[in-house]
Amino acid sequence: MLRMKEVFAVSNRHIRFAATKVFFGTKMVEGSYVHSHGIKMLSLVEKLEDLKVGLDNDTYIDVILQSLPLFYDLFIINYNINRLEKSMYELINMLVQYEATTHKSAPAALVGEASTSKAKDKSVGCWKKKKGKGEVVATIATAAGAPTALMGIAKGKGKVGGSQ
Incomplete structure (x- = not known):
């Protein structure tokens, strides 16, 4: 019976793999709000940190920026050119402000x-x-x-x- 539990139990490695796959594969839907996308990405980051994935803040920010649609390309260029060092929470706030000022028009x-x-x-x-x-x-x-x-x-x- 103990052997059956080991065979059918979901390993931490598989959970980690699934969580990183979702995080790296998430893309913001065109026309949706960056605030809700940011909350989703931050919750995935928290899940990865709970699983002790070991990614640094810069990697998380890179993945968040890569998940954005073309509308945010100017923001991304500006962020990278100015070599801004922000936390993920500050980045999401900046994106929300950018979205509000440009009105996606x-x-x-x-x-x-x-x-x-x-x-x-x-x-x-x-x-x-x-x-x-x-x-x-x-x-x-x-x-x-x-x-x-x-x-x-x-x-x-x-x-x-x-x-x-």
Whole structure:
């Protein structure tokens, strides 16, 4: 009976392997909040420390930074260039602040005047005139390639923006 327990018992080595696999393989889901991802990564770090894996703070930070999506590339470059020495908790706080200041928004596009002439109306996806009230809608291609209508439609003057 003792032999059966030894055969079917889960070894500490296997638990350690599984925990490190999850930690090194975790990636933040695009569009989710970095705070919840940071909490998940910190809980995995605590589990690894309980298992006495023996990784240092720099390795933990490297793995956390590698788990982030492309949106955080500028933050990562800045962090590495400035050779910041932070704890994991400070790193997560910095990431939350970075996310809050950038709002995960697409870059703004500058829009100039629109003409209501037929030559401009026929151009490829630049300016389109709506029938009726003389509103002009500017469309741009987003990063995903789909056209997006811009806000700030001026009525009757042929301009896009807040002035009328």
